[in-house]
Amino acid sequence: MSPDRSNLSADSWVVTAGRPHGPGEPLNTPPMFVSNLAHGGDRGYARNDSTPTWEALETVVGGLEGGSATAFASGMAAVAAVFDLVPVGGTVVLPDDLYQGSASLAARGEAAGRWNIQTVALTDTDEWHRAARHADLLWLESPSNPLVTVADIPAIAAAERRPGAMLAVDNTFATPLAQRPLEHGADVVVHAATKFIGGHSDLLGGITVTADPSLHDRLRQVRQLLGATPGTMEAWLATRGIRTLGVRLERATANAAAIANWLEADTRIATVRYPGLQSHPTHQVAARTLDGFGSIIAFDLAGQEAADAACERIELITHATSLGGVDSCMERRGRYEGQSHLPPGLIRLAVGIEDPDDLIADLNQAFG
Numbered sequence: 001m002s003p004d005r006s007n008l009s010a011d012s013w014v015v016t017a018g019r020p021h022g023p024g025e026p027l028n029t030p031p032m033f034v035s036n037l038a039h040g041g042d043r044g045y046a047r048n049d050s051t052p053t054w055e056a057l058e059t060v061v062g063g064l065e066g067g068s069a070t071a072f073a074s075g076m077a078a079v080a081a082v083f084d085l086v087p088v089g090g091t092v093v094l095p096d097d098l099y100q101g102s103a104s105l106a107a108r109g110e111a112a113g114r115w116n117i118q119t120v121a122l123t124d125t126d127e128w129h130r131a132a133r134h135a136d137l138l139w140l141e142s143p144s145n146p147l148v149t150v151a152d153i154p155a156i157a158a159a160e161r162r163p164g165a166m167l168a169v170d171n172t173f174a175t176p177l178a179q180r181p182l183e184h185g186a187d188v189v190v191h192a193a194t195k196f197i198g199g200h201s202d203l204l205g206g207i208t209v210t211a212d213p214s215l216h217d218r219l220r221q222v223r224q225l226l227g228a229t230p231g232t233m234e235a236w237l238a239t240r241g242i243r244t245l246g247v248r249l250e251r252a253t254a255n256a257a258a259i260a261n262w263l264e265a266d267t268r269i270a271t272v273r274y275p276g277l278q279s280h281p282t283h284q285v286a287a288r289t290l291d292g293f294g295s296i297i298a299f300d301l302a303g304q305e306a307a308d309a310a311c312e313r314i315e316l317i318t319h320a321t322s323l324g325g326v327d328s329c330m331e332r333r334g335r336y337e338g339q340s341h342l343p344p345g346l347i348r349l350a351v352g353i354e355d356p357d358d359l360i361a362d363l364n365q366a367f368g
């Protein structure tokens, strides 16, 4: 059932997979707007039986990650589907830096008595090993949001896990071109397709991938029964978007490296966190485990006021949340609740594919 890309590199697969390919067929799987189908065929009702448009996206992402994919309505719908599989009274282990939506979902479940939360430092591999003996869900996010800390996923995944314990990795920041956690032994990978997979800041989507057929069936059941199905237009746009992921990521990563080096040399900046910098605390792990350091940078503009002023003055870069689009965005992350572990002046810069000199010039004028 897993799409097989054994003969193709990821860069070719991402362009060619999920296309009809037959004589007289369109090159792209068209958006099929459908909920209901006449009896007698393979499909009856879309929420139960999926659609060819969703499946094109699932084929592409599943093949990249090395498993079977399920497309969801949003990244959070995919995250929530995995959390839904935790038994009542179970233990969820979270890293000390993660997407605040996932943190809030977990906290809400704990407040409702649904599960217990344990927090482990993303970099403390030994502690993850200990947690694997009693956890029901080990939730990794690497590189993390917003500190771009990189976990040693191969080492953590090698830990002996309690039977039934799930190791899940939110792979949104890395993308499947830079990191494939299932190859290291993770049970399930989650993406916000909203970000790099869509790539144009114009859709919400999520996706899970697993190589475990029974886990795949259970995730399908969650999508079906909780109704977290992707939109037709969104799934089609995400498939269109992912075709260019290779070149987008290459350009955005090169831009980010140039900007991170420039920031590090600038005396107005207190600290810069980018996994590609020697100074980054997890640079070595990143160099060993990732194919590319990505396009997200966090930097500390020494205080909330200076950071807010820079976000106001920025022109080419948009003052906005989110990441993974062709357009650069930045914001002060401490503005959100539950982010008290961050320096108040910490800005997350999601680098796009504009000209790097223009981006640097914009940052330079914004720092005043």
Ligand SMILES: *Cc1c(COP(=O)(O)O)cnc(C)c1O
Pocket: 074, 075, 076, 077, 079, 099, 101, 102, 141, 145, 170, 172, 173, 191, 192, 193, 194, 195, 204, 205, 206
């Ligand atoms: C954005 C994001 C999500 C949630 O995705 P939505 O599509 O906004 O629901 C989950 N994890 C990470 C790391 C993200 O950046």
